[in-house]
Amino acid sequence: MNTNLSMNNIVDWTTTSDLVGNVKVDEVGVLDRVSSLATRSIKRESKLDALEKIISMCDLTTLEGEDTEGKIIQMSSKAMSPDPNDDNVPSAAAVCVYPALVSTAKKIVKDSNVKVASVSSYFPSGQAPIESKISDTQFAIDEGADEIDIVINRKAFFEGDYKKVYEEIKALKDVCGEIHLKTILEIGELKTYENIKKASVIALCAGSDFIKTSTGKISNGSSRESCLIMARTVREFESYGYGMRGIKVAGGIRDAKDAIRYLVIINEELGGSWLSPDYFRFGASSLLDDVLKQIKKLKTNAYQSSYYFPRG
Amino acid sequence: MNNWEYAESIESEKIVKIEKKYGHFINGEFVSPNSKKYLDTISPSSEEVLSSISIGNEKDVDFAVNAAKEGLKQWSKTPPSERSKYLFKLARLIQERSREFAVLESLDGGKPIKESRDFDLPQVAQNFFYYAGWADKIDLAWGSGISKPYGVVGQIIPWNFPLLMLSWKVAPALATGNTVVLKPAETTPLTALLFAELCDEVGLPKGVFNLITGDGTTGSELVNHKDIKKIAFTGSTSVGKYIQKSLAGRDVGLTLELGGKAANIVYNDAALDEAVEGVVNGIFFNQGHVCCAGSRLLVQEDIHDVFINKLEKRMQTLRVGNPLDKNTDIGAINSKDQLEKITDMVNEGVSDGGELFQIECELPKNGFWFKPSLFTGVQVNYKIATEEIFGPVLTTLTFRTPDEAVEIANNTEYGLSAGIWTEKGSKILWTADRLDAGVIWANTFNKFDPASPFGGYKESGFGREGGRHGLLSYLKASS
Numbered sequence: 001m002n003t004n005l006s007m008n009n010i011v012d013w014t015t016t017s018d019l020v021g022n023v024k025v026d027e028v029g030v031l032d033r034v035s036s037l038a039t040r041s042i043k044r045e046s047k048l049d050a051l052e053k054i055i056s057m058c059d060l061t062t063l064e065g066e067d068t069e070g071k072i073i074q075m076s077s078k079a080m081s082p083d084p085n086d087d088n089v090p091s092a093a094a095v096c097v098y099p100a101l102v103s104t105a106k107k108i109v110k111d112s113n114v115k116v117a118s119v120s121s122y123f124p125s126g127q128a129p130i131e132s133k134i135s136d137t138q139f140a141i142d143e144g145a146d147e148i149d150i151v152i153n154r155k156a157f158f159e160g161d162y163k164k165v166y167e168e169i170k171a172l173k174d175v176c177g178e179i180h181l182k183t184i185l186e187i188g189e190l191k192t193y194e195n196i197k198k199a200s201v202i203a204l205c206a207g208s209d210f211i212k213t214s215t216g217k218i219s220n221g222s223s224r225e226s227c228l229i230m231a232r233t234v235r236e237f238e239s240y241g242y243g244m245r246g247i248k249v250a251g252g253i254r255d256a257k258d259a260i261r262y263l264v265i266i267n268e269e270l271g272g273s274w275l276s277p278d279y280f281r282f283g284a285s286s287l288l289d290d291v292l293k294q295i296k297k298l299k300t301n302a303y304q305s306s307y308y309f310p311r312g
Numbered sequence: 313m314n315n316w317e318y319a320e321s322i323e324s325e326k327i328v329k330i331e332k333k334y335g336h337f338i339n340g341e342f343v344s345p346n347s348k349k350y351l352d353t354i355s356p357s358s359e360e361v362l363s364s365i366s367i368g369n370e371k372d373v374d375f376a377v378n379a380a381k382e383g384l385k386q387w388s389k390t391p392p393s394e395r396s397k398y399l400f401k402l403a404r405l406i407q408e409r410s411r412e413f414a415v416l417e418s419l420d421g422g423k424p425i426k427e428s429r430d431f432d433l434p435q436v437a438q439n440f441f442y443y444a445g446w447a448d449k450i451d452l453a454w455g456s457g458i459s460k461p462y463g464v465v466g467q468i469i470p471w472n473f474p475l476l477m478l479s480w481k482v483a484p485a486l487a488t489g490n491t492v493v494l495k496p497a498e499t500t501p502l503t504a505l506l507f508a509e510l511c512d513e514v515g516l517p518k519g520v521f522n523l524i525t526g527d528g529t530t531g532s533e534l535v536n537h538k539d540i541k542k543i544a545f546t547g548s549t550s551v552g553k554y555i556q557k558s559l560a561g562r563d564v565g566l567t568l569e570l571g572g573k574a575a576n577i578v579y580n581d582a583a584l585d586e587a588v589e590g591v592v593n594g595i596f597f598n599q600g601h602v603c604c605a606g607s608r609l610l611v612q613e614d615i616h617d618v619f620i621n622k623l624e625k626r627m628q629t630l631r632v633g634n635p636l637d638k639n640t641d642i643g644a645i646n647s648k649d650q651l652e653k654i655t656d657m658v659n660e661g662v663s664d665g666g667e668l669f670q671i672e673c674e675l676p677k678n679g680f681w682f683k684p685s686l687f688t689g690v691q692v693n694y695k696i697a698t699e700e701i702f703g704p705v706l707t708t709l710t711f712r713t714p715d716e717a718v719e720i721a722n723n724t725e726y727g728l729s730a731g732i733w734t735e736k737g738s739k740i741l742w743t744a745d746r747l748d749a750g751v752i753w754a755n756t757f758n759k760f761d762p763a764s765p766f767g768g769y770k771e772s773g774f775g776r777e778g779g780r781h782g783l784l785s786y787l788k789a790s791s
Contacts (some may be wrong), residue, residue: 024735026755029586032593039426041321041638049316122522230583239621267316268629 009243010170011205019201020162025193032196034224040264044086044298047260051295052090053275054259058291059117059248059283061096063124069104072097076108077117078310083292091103091275092288095146098123099136102143105166116146117182121172124186124215126151130168137175148172149248149283151215152199155188162202169206181282182210182248185230188220189299196226199231204245211265216252216283221251227262231269244273250283256294258286318631318640321638323425328416330502333364336372336525337508339379340518346371351527353501356422356677357635365501368530373493377537380464380491384518387491388461390517399444399512407437409510413503417475417562418635422644422680422742423598425636430553435760436479439778442762443483446783447564453780462488462542462565468533468555469504470547471497471646472601472702478504479764480777481544482521487787490542491520495534497547498527499647504789515569532558542557544785546603549700549726560662567775567785569603569767571700572728575721576606577743579714580615582733586755588622591706594614594731594757596630600704601646603772604674604729606757609702610717613710620708627684628671642704642706645680654682654703658719661696663688698724714739718746727769733759750776 011019042050060079064072072095079092094115095105105116118140122128128136148232150172158165173181176257183203187196203211211230213222227249232243249262259282266274274280289309333350334566345366352361366372386391387395406413413436414428423432426441445627446453456765465485476497478740485492496504503521511521524530528551535543535558542565549570553560559566570700594606635643645651662668667689675681685705690697696707711717721730740754750768753759760766765776776787 024581024583026583026586026735028756029583029589032756033589039430039638040318042318043321046317046319053314053316150556242604263316272315275316 009209010173011242013166014206017191017203018167019160019205020198021196023201025197027193031227034228034265036225037264037268038261042078042128042260042264048261048298050052050263051256051291051298052088053263053293054282055288056090056093057128057277057281058092058288059094059096059250059281060092060288061216061250061283061285063096063119067098067101069101072101072104073108074103074113079114080109080112082288083295084288084311086295089292089295091283094182096149096283099140099143099145102140103144106144112130115146116144117149118143118145120148120229121150122183123149123151124217126153127155128289130171132170133168134175137172141176141179145179147182148176148286149184149212150202154186157190157195159201162198165199166202166206169203169208173207180209181207182212184212184215186215187220187223187226188251189217193225193229196229197233204233204237204242208245210246210248210281211289212248212250212283216251222249222253222259224265227265228269231266235270236260244279246274246279246281248281248283253284254286255290256287259291313362313728320634321604321639323415323418323632323636325415325525327412328419330363330416334501334503334505334525335366336368336522337378337505337511338376339382340512340516342508343375345369346375351498353417353420353499354462356499357648359678362420363502363630365505365525366500368495368524368526368533371525371532371560371572373533375467376493376524377464377539378477379519379522381539382788383491383517383522384463386517386658388489392450392489395446395489397443398514398516399440399447399483402510403440403444405510405514406433406440410434410437413475413506415636416506417503421474421500422635424640425638426640427598432473432719435476435762435775439476439479439483439762443485443487446484446780447487448784448786453783454787458790460790461786462491462788464540464545465490465542465786466537466540467494468531468534468543468547469494469496469612471500472598472603474500475503475507477546478507480559481546483535483723484777484782485544485667485786486520489742490786491522492523493540495524495526495531498525501525507737507757512713512736535559541779542566542786544775546667547568552773565788567777568773569775570773571610571773571774571779572603572605572726572768573698573700573724574604574606574729574731574749575747576731577608577610577717577721577733578612578615578619579717579732579734579736579739580612581735581739583735583755584615584622585782586591587733588626588757590731590733590757591623592626592630595706596642596704597758599645599682601650603703604751604758606729606731607705607707608697608721609706610642610711610720611708612717612745613712616666616710620686624669624686627686630668630671630684632673632681632683633676642684644681645703650681650682651682654701654705657696657699657703658685658705659692661690664694664696666690666694666707682702692720692723701724704774714743718743722746722748725771728752728772732773
C-alpha cells in the first residue's frame with residue numbers, strides 16, 4: 001500500500017497536483033495506436049466470448065425526462081434476462097437511472113447480479129453547489145443505489161481550479177463510502193487529450209472507483225482514443241501502488257463491432273484482469289440489442305429481426 | 313482468469329497463383345535462363361518451397377541489358393505525358409490487386425500480413441502515383457533543359473521490403489525516361505515477378521522494364537555490364553562498398569542506400585507511453601529488418617528504469633507467429649542465414665556482458681523465428697551497440713544531457729535515420745540540427761511519404777529516393 005494513499009483510496013492533493021502537472025500525451029501516438037488496434041481481427045469463439053463479456057459489462061441506461069416507472073421496470077427486467085431464449089447469455093452489469101427512479105429499479109433487480117447505478121451531482125452539467133450535489137448523491141444512496149455516477153465540475157476545470165474539481169469528487173466519495181463511485185469526465189467538453197488525461201488523474205486521485213468518458217447528453221460521446229488515454233492512466237495508477245481502478249465508456253457506442261474494439265484496447269493496454277464488470281463497463285441503451293443479434297448470428301448463422309428480442 | 317484469446321484469423325492463400333518455375337522477364341516476356349540453373353524460393357515461416365527462380369548468368373544479364381538498350385529507343389520517343397499514363401495504370405492495377413500482392417509478400421518474405429496489407433502495398437501504389445505525376449513535369453523540377461536520363465539503369469533491391477523497394481526504384485527511373493534492368497533479392501523474388509506480369513498487362517513497351525532473378529553473382533554481372541549507365545542499390549554496406557569499387561573509373565552513376573544503426577533518443581520530458589509505442593514500432597516493425605530501424609534506444613538516465621519497465625511490458629504483448637494471421641505483430645525472420653547472423657550477434661552481446669530480455673512466447677516449429685529482444689546494461693564498445701543486427705533486437709544506452717545524447721547518437725559509421733522524443737518543441741529542433749542522419753522523426757517513427765526524400769549520410773550511402781530529389785537519382789546534367 002502506497003503511503004500517499006489514505007482512506008477510500010484517496011491520494012493527497014500535493015501528490016495529485018504533481019501528477020497533474022506532469023501529464024504528457026502525444027496525439028499522433030494515440031491516434032496511431034488506436035488505429036492499429038482497430039485492425040485486430042476477432043472471429044468465431046473469440047468473438048462470441050467478447051460479445052458475452054460485453055453484455056455482462058453493460059450498464060443498461062435510460063436518462064430521459066420522459067422516464068417513468070413503467071419504463072424502468074421494463075428495462076430492469078430486460079437487464080436481468082437480456083435473451084430469455086438463451087441461457088448462456090449473461091445478465092447485464094447494471095441499470096443506470098436518475099435518482100428518483102432508483103427505488104423502482106431496485107424493486108425489480110433485488111439481490112440479483114444486476115446492480116442499480118444512479119447518476120447524481122446534478123448530472124449532466126454539474127452546475128450546482130457542492131451541498132446540493134451531496135444531497136443529490138445521498139438521496140440516491142438512500143433509495144438503494146449500488147453505484148453512483150457523478151460528473152466532474154467542468155466549470156472549475158476550465159477555470160483552472162483543479163483543486164476544486166478534486167475536492168468535490170473527494171467529498172462525494174466520502175458520501176459514497178463503500179458504494180461504487182464512477183466519475184464522468186465528459187470528454188466531449190474537455191476536448192484535448194491532455195485535458196482528458198489531467199481529469200483522469202484528478203478523478204482517480206480523489207478516490208473514484210471508475211472513470212467514465214461521457215454523460216451521453218452531448219453530441220460528442222465516447223471515443224476509443226479517450227479510452228486508450230484513460231486506460232493508460234489507470235495502468236500508471238496501478239503501477240504507483242494505488243490499486244486497480246475501472247473504466248466505463250459511454251455515449252454513442254451502438255454496435256458490437258465498436259464495442260469489441262474498445263475491448264481490444266483494454267485487453268492489450270491493461271490485460272485480461274481488467275476484462276470483468278468489476279473493472280470495465282459499457283454505458284449504453286441500444287448496444288445490447290446489436291450484441292444480442294450478433295450472438296444469435298454466430299450461433300445460428302442467420303440475422304434475426306429485432307422483434308425476436310425483448311425491446312429496451 | 314478473464315483471459316481473452318484471439319482465435320486464428322488467417323488471410324487465405326488461395327488468392328495467389330504461384331508458378332512452379334519462373335524465367336527472367338526480358339523484352340516484355342518471360343524467358344528461360346541461359347544458365348539453365350534455378351534456385352528455390354521458400355516461405356520462411358514454413359520452410360515450404362514456393363517456387364523455383366532462374367539464376368541469371370553473364371549471358372542472361374547481357375540479354376536483359378540489350379533489351380533495355382533497345383527499349384530505350386522507343387521509350388525516349390514516348391512523350392512524357394504517355395510515360396505518365398503507364399505509371400498511373402500500374403499504380404491503379406497495384407491497388408486493384410493489392411490483396412494478392414500482400415499475401416505473396418508475406419508468404420515469400422515472412423512479414424505480417426497487417427504490414428504488407430496496411431503499409432507496404434499502400435506505399436507501393438502511392439509511389440507509382442507520385443512519380444506518374446512528375447513524368448511530364450521534370451523540367452519544372454530542376455529547371456528546363458538542364459537534365460537528361462542516364463539511359464539503361466541497373467537496380468538491385470533487398471529482401472526486407474521487396475515490392476516497396478521496387479517501387480522506390482522503378483517508378484522514378486521510368487518517370488524520368490530511363491529503362492530498367494531490375495534484380496530482386498534471391499529470397500524474395502515473387503512480388504517482382506508478379507509486377508512484371510502487370511507491366512505486360514498495361515502494355516508497357518517491350519524492353520522498358522526487365523527483370524532478372526538470381527543470387528549475388530547475378531547482381532555482380534549486372535554491376536559489371538559495360539552498357540549499364542547507372543546503378544541504384546539498396547542493401548548492406550559491405551556489398552555497397554564492393555559495388556562502388558567495381559564502378560570506380562567508369563562513367564556510371566551510382567546511388568547507394570545501405571545500413572543503419574539509428575538512435576531513438578528518449579528525453580525525460582517525453583510522453584512516455586507514446587514513446588514506448590514509437591520505440592517498439594521503430595525496432596520491431598518488419599522483424600527489425602529495416603535499414604532505418606531505431607535499433608539503438610538512447611534513454612535519459614533518470615527515466616531508464618521506468619521506461620524499460622514500460623517497454624518490457626509492452627513487448628510482452630507482441631504476437632509472434634504465422635505471418636498470414638491478421639493478428640500477428642511479428643512474423644518470420646527472412647532467411648536461415650539472417651537468423652544465424654542475428655543469433656550470433658545476440659550471443660556475442662550476452663557474452664560481452666549485456667543484459668538480455670526476451671519475451672515469453674511460443675515459436676512455431678518450422679520456419680525461422682526470433683523472439684523480440686531487448687538489451688540493457690550495454691556499453692558503447694559492445695558490437696551490439698555499433699553494428700547493424702537487422703533483426704528484432706533493441707540495444708539500450710543511457711545519456712545524461714542533450715549534448716551527450718547527440719554525441720552518442722552520432723558515434724556511429726552510419727547516418728540513415730534517428731528519432732527524438734520530447735514534449736518540448738525547442739529541444740526537438742536543437743537535437744535535430746545536430747544529428748547526422750538523413751531522416752529524423754520527432755515523436756513518431758517510420759513515417760514515410762513518397763513526397764519526402766529518403767537517404768543517408770556516411771556509410772549509410774548517398775543519393776536520395778522519394779520526392780523531387782528522388783528524380784535527381786535518375787537524371788544527369790545534359791551537356
